[in-house]
Each structure stands twice: as C-alpha cells, then as structure tokens.
Amino acid sequence: MGFYDYSVTTAKGEDFSMDNYKGKVVLVVNTATGCGFTPHYKDIEEMYEKFHDQGFEVLDIPCNQFAGQTPGTDEEIHEFCTLHYNTKFPQMKKSEVNGENQLPLYKFLKEQKGFEGFGKGPSALAMSVMLKKIDKDYKNNPDIKWNFTKFVVDRNGEVVARFEPTEKMDNVAACVEKLI
Numbered sequence: 001m002g003f004y005d006y007s008v009t010t011a012k013g014e015d016f017s018m019d020n021y022k023g024k025v026v027l028v029v030n031t032a033t034g035c036g037f038t039p040h041y042k043d044i045e046e047m048y049e050k051f052h053d054q055g056f057e058v059l060d061i062p063c064n065q066f067a068g069q070t071p072g073t074d075e076e077i078h079e080f081c082t083l084h085y086n087t088k089f090p091q092m093k094k095s096e097v098n099g100e101n102q103l104p105l106y107k108f109l110k111e112q113k114g115f116e117g118f119g120k121g122p123s124a125l126a127m128s129v130m131l132k133k134i135d136k137d138y139k140n141n142p143d144i145k146w147n148f149t150k151f152v153v154d155r156n157g158e159v160v161a162r163f164e165p166t167e168k169m170d171n172v173a174a175c176v177e178k179l180i
C-alpha cells in the first residue's frame with residue numbers, strides 16, 4: 001500500500017482519503033495545543049499560505065499521546081488553532097500516532113521514515129534526556145517521539161522526509177519549497 005491508499009477521519013467524523021492529495025505536496029504533522037512546540041502552528045500556517053496555491057496541503061492530526069498536551073475536543077482544538085494562530089488548514093479528528101490504536105497512515109509513515117535523532121542544540125538535548133526516562137530504547141524504534149513530528153510527502157505520494165519537533169522550521173519550509 002502507498003500513501004494514497006490510506007484515509008483519516010475529519011473532525012466532523014467523515015472519512016478523508018489521501019487520494020485527495022494526489023499531485024500535491026503534503027506536510028503530515030501530529031499536533032498539540034499545550035506543548036512547547038505549539039508555536040510551530042505559526043510557521044506551518046505561513047507555509048500553508050505561501051505554498052497552498054502551488055499545490056501544498058497540511059494534514060493536521062491532533063494527538064493527546066504525549067503528556068496529555070491536547071486535552072480538548074476536536075471543536076476546541078479547531079477553535080484554539082484559529083483563534084491563536086489563524087490557521088486556515090483543517091484539523092482532522094484527534095487520533096493516536098503510536099501503539100495499538102495508531103492510525104494505519106502513521107504506521108505507514110514510520111515504516112517509510114524512521115527516527116534518525118533530534119539533531120544538535122539545547123532542545124535536542126532536552127528531548128533526548130526526557131525520552132530516555134520514558135523509553136530507554138527510543139533511538140531504536142520508529143515511533144513518533146513527541147508532538148509536531150512532521151513528514152513531507154511529494155507529489156507522487158513518496159514520503160521524502162521526517163522532521164522531529166526539534167528541527168528548525170526553516171529547514172522544513174526549505175524541503176517543502178524544493179518540492180513545490
């Protein structure tokens with residue numbers, strides 16, 4: 001199966017097929033409303049506004065699996081995002097990205113691009129220290145480590161990059177721009 005064979009559920013409970021994204025560049029991101037990385041919404045919205053007319057889409061999957069940082073309902077999440085970050089891209093139904101109840105799409109994404117580290121810098125070091133306490137083997141599995149992990153899918157449905165939340169958003173935007 002490929003990217004276009006999967007679907008997710010919208011915040012309104014409707015099935016949404018990745019087939020809708022054929023020929024587009026897609027940023028798939030698991031989000032949270034109460035996380036230190038929540039300001040990434042600002043940069044993601046800026047990318048959306050800059051590249052949307054050129055075939056760029058954002059697949060926003062709110063997730064409450066990381067320290068309970070997305071406690072609200074789908075409606076509350078949408079309200080938060082539009083109020084604080086003026087987001088125009090849709091949020092999907094809050095879902096799990098790891099474990100027994102993970103979205104099949106996320107199983108696929110992680111099979112395509114596993115975890116390669118947090119990079120360098122203070123936030124990367126902080127994430128490594130925190131994750132060692134949660135999962136001593138975190139470096140050796142493809143699981144999503146935290147909120148705002150991003151996957152970039154090209155116009156052919158190929159998963160071309162995975163960015164951990166510690167990655168500079170400029171690097172994510174540069175990857176997207178190359179594919180536009």
